Structure formats: C-alpha cells, structure tokens
Amino acid sequence: MTRRSVVTGCGRYLPERIVTNDELAKRVDTSDEWIQQRTGICERRIAADGEKTSDLAINAAQKALSSAGISADDVDLIVLATATPDETFPATATRVQAALGMTKGAAFDIQAVCTGFIYALNIADNFIRLGQANTALVIGAETFSRILDWEDRSTCVLFGDGAGAIVLQGTDNSDSAAPRGILSNHLHSDGRHHDCLYVDGGPSSTQTVGHLRMEGPEVFKHAVNNMASVLGEALAANDMTAEDIDWLVPHQANKRILDSTARKLKLSREKVVITIDRHANTSAASIPLALYEAITDGRIQEDDIVVMEAMGGGFTWGASLIRW
Numbered sequence: 001m002t003r004r005s006v007v008t009g010c011g012r013y014l015p016e017r018i019v020t021n022d023e024l025a026k027r028v029d030t031s032d033e034w035i036q037q038r039t040g041i042c043e044r045r046i047a048a049d050g051e052k053t054s055d056l057a058i059n060a061a062q063k064a065l066s067s068a069g070i071s072a073d074d075v076d077l078i079v080l081a082t083a084t085p086d087e088t089f090p091a092t093a094t095r096v097q098a099a100l101g102m103t104k105g106a107a108f109d110i111q112a113v114c115t116g117f118i119y120a121l122n123i124a125d126n127f128i129r130l131g132q133a134n135t136a137l138v139i140g141a142e143t144f145s146r147i148l149d150w151e152d153r154s155t156c157v158l159f160g161d162g163a164g165a166i167v168l169q170g171t172d173n174s175d176s177a178a179p180r181g182i183l184s185n186h187l188h189s190d191g192r193h194h195d196c197l198y199v200d201g202g203p204s205s206t207q208t209v210g211h212l213r214m215e216g217p218e219v220f221k222h223a224v225n226n227m228a229s230v231l232g233e234a235l236a237a238n239d240m241t242a243e244d245i246d247w248l249v250p251h252q253a254n255k256r257i258l259d260s261t262a263r264k265l266k267l268s269r270e271k272v273v274i275t276i277d278r279h280a281n282t283s284a285a286s287i288p289l290a291l292y293e294a295i296t297d298g299r300i301q302e303d304d305i306v307v308m309e310a311m312g313g314g315f316t317w318g319a320s321l322i323r324w
C-alpha cells in the first residue's frame, strides 16, 4: 500500500495596501498601459511598514489550519518557501511555528525563489510518504517589495507581497484505481543562469540585503521552455496528456508567459488559473495564492487533475501533479 499526501486545507494572506500601476507611474517612467500589455499586471499588494514575511505566513497558515479543521497540535512539519526571510537566521518557519504554539515536529525554510513552493511541496510530500511526518503546513510567503530597486522600472513594476499556505496530510488510498493526492513531483535547477536573475547582496558577499536584478527577456525565453518541458515531463510520468488536466495552477510571473505555455501545450486558456492581474509576481507565494482562489470559488473539485508548475532564479523549475 502506497502512502500519498492529500491537500486538506488552504489559506492566504494579502497585505491591505493595494498599489496600482498608475501609482507606480508617479514614481518611475512607466504607464498602466505598458505594464498591462507586457505583463497582465493591474495592481499588487505591498506589506505595511514593519510587516514581515512571518506575519504574512502566520496569517495564511492559521487560515489553512482552520479550513482543514485541525489545530496546530496536529501539525508535525512546517516547510516554508521564501527568498525574503525575516532574518538571515533562524528560519522564518520557526517564527511561524512559535506563533502557532507548536513545540513539536520540525520547521525549516527552503529557498528556490519562484519555484520555492514546488520544492517545499515535494519535500513535505517525501516526509509524509516516508512516514516521517503525517500533517504538514506548506507555506509560500514573500515580501519582495523589500528587495526591489524602486528606481528600476524594468523590475519594480513586476512584483508584489503575499502568502499562501496548504495543509498536506498522509492517506493510504492507493489501492483505489484512481488514488487521490500528489501523484508526482519534478524538480530541476541549472546554476549556470545565475546572472539572469539574482539579488546583488547577501551576508557572505556584500553584507547587505541587496536588490533584485533581472535580464527580463532572457528569463522570459527560458520560462516558457522550462515550464512547458516540465509540464510535459509530469504528464508523461503519469501516462497523461494535456487533455487530462482539469486545472493548471502556474507560478504567476507574466500573463504572456502563461499564455505562451498554454499555447505550446495546446491547453485551453480557461483551464489556467490566473491571479497575476491583482497580485503581480509574489514569487514562492504565487502558486498557493492562485490555488486558494480556485479552491474557494469552487473551480477545483475532488478527483480533478491539478498541475502546479514554476520557474525562478537559479534557474530552478519544477511541477507537481495531483489528483485532488
């Protein structure tokens, strides 16, 4: 009997402050029209002064626990994906653990930038399949506003802050012909592309936090290719085709990347969950934020085939295929 991980709850938190494209156009030489046409972004949320990544994550985690109908005492693992931790150490996940009142189990951060949520999900799934954990909180939480160069119009318009969380629980239903839960995970990285997307600071290099730097068009090209190829890999591993997908929940980097990926796979655009218009790119938080919307508005239903995929700095990229 194979043990599988099933998503039993989902929560999110978005900072209150909405920043529109017009507001940004007062700060840098840009326009609502340029941003919408090139990216699909209309607005983004920005954390309040003093609001930390852990604050966002704690809120999302509490909502995920209540939607699963469990308490923090039931959780034995927290994996938190972030590239914008509160501090260099300890892990932001331990802040969440303390705030939830958990004193058992393990809590740690994982860093794969925009692919962070897929990496975190894969790790939590492995813990559950091995029997090392039974109930995991998997969180994506970011305050990218803290690492943006607000003078650089080519990057500062693209990102937002937010957090999403899911509860993952072990179940032994694999004797069924169509077992529910995570069916496969696929992770990749290729460190040769560091210079295309990185932060020019850090404790062992500059002793500063630094700012995000990106070769946008180069990242765009790789994103379409890598997202399409890892999606093909996930489908092949499960003897499925694009027609079997009920919902694609991708990392929200650019609406044009999502459209191109869907076109490449001949996947209907109605099956792609899109939140980039309101959230912008929230890095590791973007997939659970999109997932939350598609669950709460009733699009995702039990037994649906849901594929999540992402690509980010490193480069890193990956996908998870789930029968809901």
Ligand code: ACO
Pocket: 029, 030, 031, 034, 035, 038, 039, 113, 114, 115, 153, 154, 155, 157, 197, 215, 216, 217, 218, 219, 220, 223, 253, 254, 257, 281, 283, 311, 312, 313
């Ligand atoms: N407003 C107005 N003009 C702008 C802006 C702006 N905000 N930003 C750039 N421009 C200008 C450029 O200066 C350039 O002007 P020029 O032709 O006079 O030189 C022109 O617009 C075109 O610039 P490009 O960079 O070629 O524009 P492109 O169509 O490629 O769009 C974008 C840029 C949106 C960044 C796109 O390349 C993209 O989305 N790339 C992928 C980003 C991504 O996927 N990131 C995900 C990973 S993020 C992570 O891991 C943290």
